[in-house]
Amino acid sequence: MSWDSSLEIGIEVIDNQHKELIAAVENSILTDSAQKGYDVFHSTMDFLESYVLQHFSDEESFQKYSNYPNYSVHKSLHEDLIQDLNEIKNQIDREGLNPKIIQAVNQFLLDWVIHHVSSADMQFGKYYRKWNSENMNQSSNIEREKVTT
Numbered sequence: 001m002s003w004d005s006s007l008e009i010g011i012e013v014i015d016n017q018h019k020e021l022i023a024a025v026e027n028s029i030l031t032d033s034a035q036k037g038y039d040v041f042h043s044t045m046d047f048l049e050s051y052v053l054q055h056f057s058d059e060e061s062f063q064k065y066s067n068y069p070n071y072s073v074h075k076s077l078h079e080d081l082i083q084d085l086n087e088i089k090n091q092i093d094r095e096g097l098n099p100k101i102i103q104a105v106n107q108f109l110l111d112w113v114i115h116h117v118s119s120a121d122m123q124f125g126k127y128y129r130k131w132n133s134e135n136m137n138q139s140s141n142i143e144r145e146k147v148t149t
């Protein structure tokens with residue numbers, strides 16, 4: 001798995017965040033030895049801790065701003081991902097680190113990228129690009145009206 005331009009939404013800040021996420025997924029999944037696994041795991045969890053809420057709230061802001069009709073459905077998908085992540089954190093508190101949990105985190109990250117970024121986020125990207133181009137046309141129409149009147 002790696003970043004490619006087919007995953008672009010067309011909003012620079014969101015695309016950069018997705019790139020960061022995919023780099024973290026690659027890093028986490030490609031890790032093989034057990035000790036290295038635990039080290040990478042800690043940095044993956046630290047990354048997710050600071051990343052998830054910020055990223056989802058940024059994405060949702062752009063959706064609200066562009067009147068995205070699937071906003072509430074998309075927001076609830078984010079809430080599901082946050083809940084999954086919280087469950088993983090609780091599991092770590094209960095059981096400590098073990099290969100099963102690392103596996104669960106990797107699976108969580110893969111599901112997120114495969115089922116969310118490359119489907120739900122892409123849908124929004126498609127909508128946003130259309131909305132943006134229509135809005136740009138509108139504002140250029142307004143500019144033209146100003147010029148001609």
Ligand SMILES: [Fe+2]
Nearest residue numbers: 059116120121
């Ligand atoms: Fe999303």
